[in-house]
Amino acid sequence: MNQWEVVIGIETHAQLATVSKIFSGASTAFGAEPNTQASAVDLALPGVLPVLNKKAVECAIRFGLAIGAEVAQKSVFARKNYFYPDLPKGYQISQMDLPVVVGGDITLQVGQGDKAYEKVVRLTRAHLEEDAGKSLHEDFHGKSGIDLNRAGTPLLEIVSEPDMRSSDEAVAYAKSLHALVRWIGICDGNMQEGSFRCDANVSVRPKGQAEYGTRREIKNLNSFRFLKEAIDFEVQWQINEIEEGRRIQQATVLFDPENGETRMMRSKEDAHDYRYFPDPDLLPLIISREWIDEVREDMWELPNDRKLRFQSDFGLSSYDASLLNINFDIGNYFEGAVLAALANGERIEPEPAKFAANWVINEVLAKMNQEGEGHPTWKFGVSAETLGCLLRRLREGVIGAKTAKELFAEFWEEARANNYASHGGYPEKIDELIESRGLKQISDTGAIESLVDEVLAANPANVAEFKAGKEKAFNALVGQVMKAAKGKANPQQVNDLLKQKLEG
Ligand code: ADP
Numbered sequence: 001m002n003q004w005e006v007v008i009g010i011e012t013h014a015q016l017a018t019v020s021k022i023f024s025g026a027s028t029a030f031g032a033e034p035n036t037q038a039s040a041v042d043l044a045l046p047g048v049l050p051v052l053n054k055k056a057v058e059c060a061i062r063f064g065l066a067i068g069a070e071v072a073q074k075s076v077f078a079r080k081n082y083f084y085p086d087l088p089k090g091y092q093i094s095q096m097d098l099p100v101v102v103g104g105d106i107t108l109q110v111g112q113g114d115k116a117y118e119k120v121v122r123l124t125r126a127h128l129e130e131d132a133g134k135s136l137h138e139d140f141h142g143k144s145g146i147d148l149n150r151a152g153t154p155l156l157e158i159v160s161e162p163d164m165r166s167s168d169e170a171v172a173y174a175k176s177l178h179a180l181v182r183w184i185g186i187c188d189g190n191m192q193e194g195s196f197r198c199d200a201n202v203s204v205r206p207k208g209q210a211e212y213g214t215r216r217e218i219k220n221l222n223s224f225r226f227l228k229e230a231i232d233f234e235v236q237w238q239i240n241e242i243e244e245g246r247r248i249q250q251a252t253v254l255f256d257p258e259n260g261e262t263r264m265m266r267s268k269e270d271a272h273d274y275r276y277f278p279d280p281d282l283l284p285l286i287i288s289r290e291w292i293d294e295v296r297e298d299m300w301e302l303p304n305d306r307k308l309r310f311q312s313d314f315g316l317s318s319y320d321a322s323l324l325n326i327n328f329d330i331g332n333y334f335e336g337a338v339l340a341a342l343a344n345g346e347r348i349e350p351e352p353a354k355f356a357a358n359w360v361i362n363e364v365l366a367k368m369n370q371e372g373e374g375h376p377t378w379k380f381g382v383s384a385e386t387l388g389c390l391l392r393r394l395r396e397g398v399i400g401a402k403t404a405k406e407l408f409a410e411f412w413e414e415a416r417a418n419n420y421a422s423h424g425g426y427p428e429k430i431d432e433l434i435e436s437r438g439l440k441q442i443s444d445t446g447a448i449e450s451l452v453d454e455v456l457a458a459n460p461a462n463v464a465e466f467k468a469g470k471e472k473a474f475n476a477l478v479g480q481v482m483k484a485a486k487g488k489a490n491p492q493q494v495n496d497l498l499k500q501k502l503e504g
């Protein structure tokens with residue numbers, strides 16, 4: 001394994017979030033009765049002509065701008081000819097020689113903790129095309145059916161350079177791209193419904209070799225877990241083949257999640273097999289500079305810009321900033337919590353922001369991870385406002401960290417029990433609970449001092465040990481005072497007072 005290098009390039013089909021199809025007025029809504037959303041154009045009835053959906057083009061422009069690519073002022077729709085039952089026209093309208101988006105790149109955060117690193121993956125191109133229909137092989141009494149609702153749904157096919165070197169990098173790429181298309185609002189990213197699917201091109205080569213090995217393309221991976229499993233299996237399979245003296249044939253393969261294996265679907269077709277030619281029914285797509293500028297003005301802050309802002313405004317490390325900006329929702333949540341954590345009129349400084357950052361990373365993201373991959377990132381058990389209020393009371397010293405964590409966990413569980421239909425706690429509830437449950441931290445120096453005195457008087461052995469140089473005895477005394485205060489004494493004050501008394 002060690003002398004092999006893995007090379008991966010990914011093609012992604014992102015379904016564009018338009019109301020109607022790319023060349024017809026039929027609806028793109030998911031889940032309708034079969035064939036109720038297929039117009040004459042989608043069915044390829046004689047005499048119909050396609051009309052390009054302006055919204056789909058705008059989505060492509062947005063994407064191009066978001067990745068720093070060139071948005072082509074002229075691109076051309078071509079016919080990709082092949083026969084398949086779910087393709088009534090006998091060709092798919094796609095872009096071949098002149099795609100709408102050229103170049104660009106995406107910065108990924110790969111790995112965790114100490115092993116985390118950044119990586120830039122270059123994009124080759126992104127082009128507009130239409131989706132095909134769907135063959136249904138189940139539940140038809142031994143026959144297959146065709147549902148053409150999806151035919152003509154607008155897709156952006158996004159092609160990366162073969163820049164990834166591990167399945168972890170491939171997953172990081174797919175996740176970043178997924179977060180990006182949702183961020184700029186061009187795709188809902190719903191992987192179960194097929195709105196975002198990846199094809200992984202995988203090859204291996206001996207380390208140090210300049211040329212790439214022969215690739216096999218794993219089609220239609222619709223979850224990050226399958227993407228990783230499929231690549232890991234495929235890499236091992238290719239290495240075995242080569243080590244046993246066989247050659248890899250270029251091929252298209254399918255991943256079977258049941259047994260975790262890839263298997264051959266067809267040997268690889270070449271572009272010329274499709275007899276591409278410019279679609280005579282569609283004019284070249286001309287995009288003016290003015291239109292591109294208009295779209296740019298309409299776009300909000302991009303992921304990388306927000307990440308850099310988190311670093312500079314809040315003094316966060318690059319790693320923490322990318323964790324907190326892993327997608328649009330989490331970044332908004334974090335910023336909302338920071339603002340809510342500020343006392344009236346307080347300015348945003350790194351201190352409260354870092355405080356909130358630690359809480360979002362250690363508590364909120366941890367809770368979301370426990371929920372698993374399918375948990376929507378906008379479903380928070382504790383709202384940003386509530387968390388902010390909790391943090392404010394904590395910073396003010398009204399409650400201690402232990403109490404704050406307990407309230408947080410309690411609120412989250414309440415929301416979970418309610419299937420996240422609402423949040424478990426509200427800002428007002430926090431003060432009520434602090435009052436009614438007597439959760440207030442004891443910060444009154446006099447009160448703490450008398451507890452300290454009691455503990456010192458009752459534990460002469462610990463005091464003697466400390467005086468004899470045993471640091472541990474000090475912790476035991478702190479523990480005694482906290483216990484006497486039922487966990488509610490301000491720990492910093494307890495420490496300071498104890499030190500004073502013992503050393504003074
Ligand atoms: P096609 O459209 O026929 O699948 P492309 O040349 O457009 O072929 O490449 C498709 C994808 O395959 C791209 O993402 C590219 O980065 C990737 N790719 C090309 N060569 C290799 C290789 N040797 N190993 C892994 N990926 C590759």
Ligand code: MG
Binds near residue numbers: 011199217
């Ligand atoms: Mg391909």
